[in-house]
């Protein structure tokens with residue numbers, strides 16, 4: 001754990017841009033809580049860097065009740081998503097990460113999903129949490145869901161604000177925890 005302002009990295013997958021907006025709002029909230037927060041698309045391990053992060057967050061859209069796969073991302077492209085965003089996803093990214101790589105084992109996960117199935121437990125966040133635990137990460141919280149009105153979005157009313165608030169809550173909880181540990 002560094003002596004300076006604790007840092008957070010929000011890594012996200014987003015085919016249509018909705019999860020990216022949630023990630024941006026979460027970064028605002030984390031910053032408001034006092035963390036040095038940044039975000040990066042999941043498209044490559046290079047893009048998300050490594051080393052010396054205190055809190056890692058991962059967000060992904062729900063595809064077929066789970067994390068995306070190459071075929072579901074192609075499906076999203078057929079529905080209008082930019083092809084370059086379909087090259088890789090959170091599932092592939094998780095395979096290449098470890099607590100050592102980021103200098104932290106603390107992770108928080110979120111997903112986006114369509115509003116009408118919001119209470120359905122099988123979604124991207126749950127899969128991401130399970131796979132990250134297998135890689136040695138520890139989930140600070142249970143996964144959170146943010147809602148979109150349809151496959152391409154937009155985010156449902158109030159979700160961006162909720163994401164910002166949630167980011168602030170996570171940031172504050174993380175800092176309080178860190179305080180207790182030191």
Ligand SMILES: Cc1cc2nc3c(=O)[nH]c(=O)nc-3n(C[C@H](O)[C@H](O)[C@H](O)COP(=O)(O)O)c2cc1C
Nearest residue numbers: 014015016017018019061063064065112113114151
């Ligand atoms: C192939 C495909 C499968 C999907 N399956 C689900 C699903 O099982 N449950 C759900 O709630 N949303 C599902 N969706 C909707 C996505 O969750 C939605 O597109 C996503 O949250 C939008 O986020 P993004 O703009 O960041 O890609 C699916 C979308 C696609 C393209």
